[in-house]
Amino acid sequence: MRARVFVTLKPSVFDPQGTTVAEALHTLGYAAVKDVRQGKYFELEIDARTADEARRIAAEAAEKLLANPVIESYRIEIDTNAAEVAAR
């Protein structure tokens, strides 16, 4: 099973990289892009029987290592068909 973990800075934390990317997009003429938040993306291949179990393991990994709870928050998506998709 594959877990996708998205780690981003908390809304209260200033993101200088995201702000710089937003400014660059404005320079390119994308005035419609109001804000950019930059983050990290992880794909975890997890040996789990159920989606809930995979989610629990991914959440633990995010809490303990992938995200720093002082400045970051995370979101998890579970893809139960990941192995089949990869095999195709």
Added chain:
Amino acid sequence: MKFAVVVFPGSNCDHDAYHAVKHVLGQDAAFVWHKETSLGGADAVILPGGFAHGDYLRTGAIARFSPIMQEVRRFAEAGGPVLGICNGFQVLLEAGLLPGAMLRNRSLQYQCEHVFVKVEQTDTPFTVACRPGQVLKIPIAHGEGNYYAEPDVVERLEQTRQVIFRYTTADGAVTAEANPNGSVHNIAGLCSEARNVVGLMPHPERACELAIGSADGLAVLESAVKSVSQRAVAAAR
């Protein structure tokens, strides 16, 4: 007195710290590889600057799991003086031995320059030989030194006098211009609640000889010597 200088894969200021302690201060010093499980009877521990474990994931995030860190934690909890310099400070934050976290510098640039930091508190093992309010000229060299903690945490740090170094002008004024990285409240260095664990982004070990621009950093390392000898005298009584 004996200093242990911890060496992580990617540490690159370990030799600077060793040189300052051994050859400038004339104290005993030993390198301790991160896989070790003993600090070798050291009286003080330095976590040096550099890029431990390549700064992968986040600065200091992987170094926290190095075997020696369990021993550093035990040493700190027993009241032993621990100094984290630059990347060492980032390791202490990730290990939870000091509160808060580091963000990318506000400029997004790696800042490498001499700055001025004011000694705000002198009741820690790494500031006891400084004068209160003393302004030190010390170099910084980092890309992620923008100190951040939630407002209530920062408020508590101020109340408990845990902010011990602040970026200032040469005459000690706390201004936005004197802040090289965007750190909240111009924070350059902190101590733990018990005051024995200290982390700072500037490099005192690189400012110990006038021949290389400044000897102001010597006071930080001399403080450790003074503090350890005071503890020994107190213990003997």
